[in-house]
Amino acid sequence: MRRAAVTAGTGGTGLETAVGLAKAGYAVTVVGRNAERGPQAVERLNGPGESARFLQADLGSLDEVRELAARIAAEGELTVLVNNIGAMFADRTDLGGAEASFVVNHLSPALLTELLLPALRAGAPSRVVNVTTGAVTLAKKVFDQVEPPGGTTASTGTDAPSSRTSPTHSTSRSGSREAGCRCSRRIREGPPPT
Numbered sequence: 721m722r723r724a725a726v727t728a729g730t731g732g733t734g735l736e737t738a739v740g741l742a743k744a745g746y747a748v749t750v751v752g753r754n755a756e757r758g759p760q761a762v763e764r765l766n767g768p769g770e771s772a773r774f775l776q777a778d779l780g781s782l783d784e785v786r787e788l789a790a791r792i793a794a795e796g797e798l799t800v801l802v803n804n805i806g807a808m809f810a811d812r813t814d815l816g817g818a819e820a821s822f823v824v825n826h827l828s829p830a831l832l833t834e835l836l837l838p839a840l841r842a843g844a845p846s847r848v849v850n851v852t853t854g855a856v857t858l859a860k861k862v863f864d865q866v867e868p869p870g871g872t873t874a875s876t877g878t879d880a881p882s883s884r885t886s887p888t889h890s891t892s893r894s895g896s897r898e899a900g901c902r903c904s905r906r907i908r909e910g911p912p913p914t
Contacts, residue, residue, distance in 0.1 A: 721745070721746070721747045721771070722745065722746050722747070722799040722800075722843070723746065723747045723748075723749070723795070723796075723797060723798050723799055723800075723843065724738075724741045724746040724747070724748050724749070724798070724799060724800035724801070724802065725748075725749040725751060725792055725798060725800070725801050725802065725836075726738045726741065726748060726749070726750055726751065726802040726804055727751045727752075727779060727802065727803055727804050727805040727829070727832070728751070728752060728779075728804040728805045728806070729748075729750035729751055729752060729761060729802075729804065730750060730752035730754055730757035730758055730760070730761040730774075731752075731757060731761070733804060733851060734750075734752075734802070734804040734851075735750075735761050735764070737802055737804065737851075738750050738761065738765055738772070738802075739764065739765060741800065741802075742765040742766075742767075742772055746799065746800065747771045747772070748765055748771075748772040748773075749772075749773055749774075749775055749792060750762060750765070750772060750773070750774050750775070751774075751775050751776075751777055751779070751788060752774065752776065752777075753776060753777065753778040753779070754776075755776055758774030758775075758776060759774055761774060762774045775788060775791060775792075779805045779824060779828040779829075779832070780807070780815050780820065780823055780824050780828070781815070781816070782816060782823065782827065782828065782831060785828050785831050785832050785835075786831070786835065788832065789831070789832055789835035789836055790835070792836060792839065793835065793836055793838065793839045795839075796839065796842065797839060797842040797843035798836055798839040798840050798842075798843045798846065799840075799843040799845075799846045799847070800846065800847050800848075800849065801832070801833060801836055801840060801846075801847070801848045801849070802849045802851065803829035803832065803833065803848065803849065803850045803851065804851040805824060805825070805828055805829060806824065806825050806851070806852065806853060807820065807821055807824040807825065808821055809821055829850060833848055
C-alpha cells in the first residue's frame, strides 16, 4: 500500500488533504501536536480497508522533527509528504534560539523533507507538497536574526540571514540539493557550540 504523511493534518486544509489521500487508497499518517484532535482525525479517515494513524509531534521543535522523521523512515517507502505546517506569531517568539515562524514555516519542513528523502526515493515516483497561505504577505519581513546568536547560515556560511531557505525552494529539484541540503545539515547538527 502506498504511504503518505500529512503534517498539521488534524484539521482544516491538512485534514481535508488527508481525507483525499485516504480515499485515493493511501495509508495516511496524520501528524499534529494535539493528542485529542489526532484520534478524531484518524476516526474520520478510517473506513473499510483504510489504515490511517496519528503521530504526535510539535514541529516547532527540531528535535521532535528528527524523531518524527526517524519513526516514519523506519517503516520504509513513503510516496507523499505534505508539509502543511505553518504558524504566525503576533510578537517575536524564539524557539531554540531562532525566530519561531522561521523555525515552523521553513526549517521544520526543510528538515523533515531532507530526513525523509531516502524513504521518498524508495517510494518513487513520490511527491513532496508544500502548503502555504496568502497570510504570509501580512507578516513582517525582518531577517536580522533568524539564526541563533553567533550562528552562521547554512547557505552562505556567513552571518548573513538565510532568508532564501524556504520549503518551496528547498524541495525544488535544484533547491533540494543546494539550499535544502545545506540548511538541513546545519539544523540536523544543531546550534553551534557556545
